Amino acid sequence: MEKKIQPTTWDNYTQKIFANQLITVDDLAEFKKQLLNELLAVLKSQTGIAPKKWMKSHEVRRLLKISPGTLQTLKASGIIPYTKMGGVHFYDHDDIQQVLESGKSGGKNSL
Structure with missing residues (x-):
């Protein structure tokens, strides 16, 4: 059994669809599994990218999921070190990671 598809303006040839080329629900489920596996592999490979x-x-508030007031408290208490340049506060990513891993910074109270 053969069915012709009308060519589009960008398609200069006709395609033929045969009965054995139909897509089944099982085919779609398998495609879904393959697609999810490929997406997960890409996401896992991108987690190895070094942060800024x-x-x-x-960015620190988004990373730690905290409010501006909480970040201000952490700065004022010395838990999170920062550098101020031109009115902008900058935080070293390694310092943030170290605070998260140790739970405290420089003998100050723990988070």
């Missing part, structure tokens, strides 16, 4: 060395306040 210096982050701004909004």
Whole structure:
């Protein structure tokens, strides 16, 4: 059994569809599994990308999922070290990771 598809303006040839070329539900389920596996592999490979060395306040708040007031408290208490340049606070990513891993910074109270 053969069915012709009308060519589009960009398609200069006709395609033929045969009965054995139909897509089944099982075919779609298998395609879904393959697609998910490929997407997961790409996401896993991107987690190895090194983060930026210096982050701004909004990036630190997003990373730690905290409010501006909480970040201000952490800065004022010395838990999170920062550098101020031209009115902008910058935070070293390694310092943030170290604070998260140790739970405290420089003998100050723990988070």
